[in-house]
Amino acid sequence: MTESTPTSEFETLPLPAEQIDNLRAMGYTTMTAIQKLALPLALDGRDLIAQAKTGSGKTASFAIPLLTKINPRFFGVQGLVLCPTRELATQVATEIRKLARYLANIKVVVLSGGVSIGPQIGSLEHGAHIVVGTPGRLKDHLRKNTLDISQVHTLVLDEADRMLDMGFSDDIQHIIGHTPEDRQTLLFSATYPNNIQKLSAQYQQTPEIIKVESTHTSNSIDQRFILCDRHQRPAALERVLAHFNIQQAVVFCNTKQSTEEIAQQLTSLGFIARAINGDLEQRDRDAILTQFKQGSANFLVATDVAARGLDVDDLPAVINVEVPREIEVYTHRIGRTGRAGKEGIAITLLADSEDHKRKALNHQQDIEIPCIAIDELSRSEPVPVLPEFATLCIAAGRKHKMRPGDVLGALTAPGGIQGSQVGKIHVLDMVSYVAVARTAARQAVDVLNKGRVKGKTIKARKL
Template sequence: MTASSFASLPLPAALLENLDSLGYKEMTAIQQQALPLALEGHDLIAQARTGSGKTASFGLPLLLGINPRFFGCQGLVLCPTRELATQVATELRRLARFQPNVKIVVLCGGVSIGPQIASLEHGAHIVVGTPGRIKDHLRKNTLRIDEVQMLVLDEADRMLDMGFTEDIHHIIGHTPEDRQTLLFSATYPDNIQQLSARIQQEPKSVKVESLHTASSIRQAFVLTERDQRLGTLERVLANYNLQQAVIFCNTRQTTEETARHLKDLGYIALPIHGDMEQRERDQVLTCFKQNSANFLIATDVAARGLDVDDLPAVINYELPRDTEVYTHRIGRTGRAGKEGIAISLVSSSEDYKQNAIREQQQADIQLISPVELGNRSLNPQRPAMVTLCLAAGRKDKLRPGDIVGALTAAGGLDGNEIGKIDVMDFVAYVAVPRPRASLALTMLTKGKVKGRAIKARKV
């Protein structure tokens, strides 16, 4: 048994078996440091980036601390966005399989509050949600959190950046003083220290190195000027033959302009920003994660909660204002031992930003001119998959297996052709190979899904 083995922790056999079945073979760095302390009951302030395994770091002690026979809220997880809350709840449900009858409810804005109230009437062991909507439920007396044993603030820095400070303190005022509080943050500015001092009792500090080694992410600055950025972006895509990437912009307007330009070039490019309706943002993120779009053009807040397997590249169309945000952005590529590329377009007036990033990354990041990229032709290739949307979801008792069954009925697709399936509360998304999309859509619309007709469309 190694020190990084989950079996080295005081965990029940059923939980260890479930972890093994889910592919949790060895603890990540944050899990090795955080889990022993959290399991001992300590308050925790942990600095770790997205993709470091932090959900299990708070999820396992959270699940082990609840009483399944009591249907009051015993665990509360606050997240900055609905996307992240949904992602966290999905992973908690997977981790909870060792323990029957654990109910996890997601409470976020952007959707009707009525179904959430109805769900809460039947009780919930764990609530995952955004501060604004949690506060709404407290005001309506549809949620009680006076029995909460563990409070988790996930990506606390982003919640403070988004103006949730007052809401967070209001919510915490409804929880017991003797609760355990775990605070996770990708960055550690002064306001995080102030928040910790107000809401935690003698917290233990854990920090996982957030820098990226040259072996995992190749970083480069490409010199350009504002009126030449789109042309320089084209050269970057052509030089590196990139067919999939997250492209970060600083404003809503720039995301939309950049997406339009890439669409005109023949790519499938999807903008995502905070001004979009929640339903649209859910759909865009799902399409990108299901490999049915080439590029996601995103602002920082809208991309929170984005976790894509094997993302080959991140492009900073505009440098962020904060070096910690740069680290967080590029950390979406080069994961799990894979190599990633991080390209940043920089102007001649941004020397100070370049130097700050080099110092923070402890790396001599090369500055290259557009001419050095050459004049290769763009080669836009349509993504391998197409996403189909079904007008039914978890609330309709729809499961991934039901969708697979409908698609593999006589004359349909082979099971191994079907890509990722995401079942949400009221809709579901399934990825199918592009050449088979028309057949798949026909199977869904003219056949039966779980014994009934369900509307479906290409996204």
């Protein structure tokens, strides 16, 4: 007797059987709250304003309807997704490619700043079905006449509030002006301020407005305020790490200078800490984010914009060295922990002069967040535990036809390391990153540098 195939909530939608099978293979059987509300309307061709936070499953909410209208035989841009950062654009494109597996030869191109525009132009010359990009780089391509979006039937503005906060309003208007008026426009935003309403009024046709709560709840995140003077913040951070035994976290600061100072402090304590801010080159940002995602660094010290799009599985903690300038940003920050039913802790260092912010945050979270004075914390020193993995950088990526299987095969070839010593593998356009057991890192670098991948020698180094 054969086992029956599990039913899927997606079967209730007007989707091709091949997509239902693909979704099931991806583990998509139950719809998230935003998917239940957005998918029927979007599949019906309606314009949407969807208020949903990071981690709510919103990418599938717009990608699935977009893909149903793609004509694979026409290599013109039919779907356009705007994102605030390169990290988010890359993340969204990766998810779209997975959701598009049921269609043959669908090309998804990422157009974002921080990298050379030349290879992007070359890629566009061969056509693309879907473009995911940041406003500034999309505008560059339009100015150079290397991008034609006159045939776009689905326009998505992902994290629209952040794009407006980052000053992309004029660029967005310029880009939308190059798309057909009869397109479908799907607007996703974590918040719904006045500028979002104005944007919608200008570019959407009688949109449906839907809203879901974030996927984390206050009871899955243990929130604490640590009361200290401003000059005590470095000392308070060390005592927080020792008192709560935190070995991995995203540490948020409000300024670039603070990220550098805090990362240096954590490094001096013996942790592996990396700072990420707007001053970094894109390749360095990619390396740092990937290193943290692969579990090869204890702490990522970041500004809000630099951390946008960061999605880390099982992140145990978030630490706010400084209270965000905008109260709504607090929810974005702490929402990176306590996901999918897991427990997480969010700790915020709070000065006495910031009591008005404490009250505002309590009101926003609809709870009384416990306050602890710095003197109540343990006075012991934090004891660093180095991450199990180290990340290697390989000077070859997607553009060189590199695949995760090629990296794994090279590492585990005769004389190499064990497959159990290989962790996550991320293949980007020009480079690849692989996590290996820290104890085997030196051997892994030697194996890669002495070996060959697809008949070619490659260069590898430990980050």
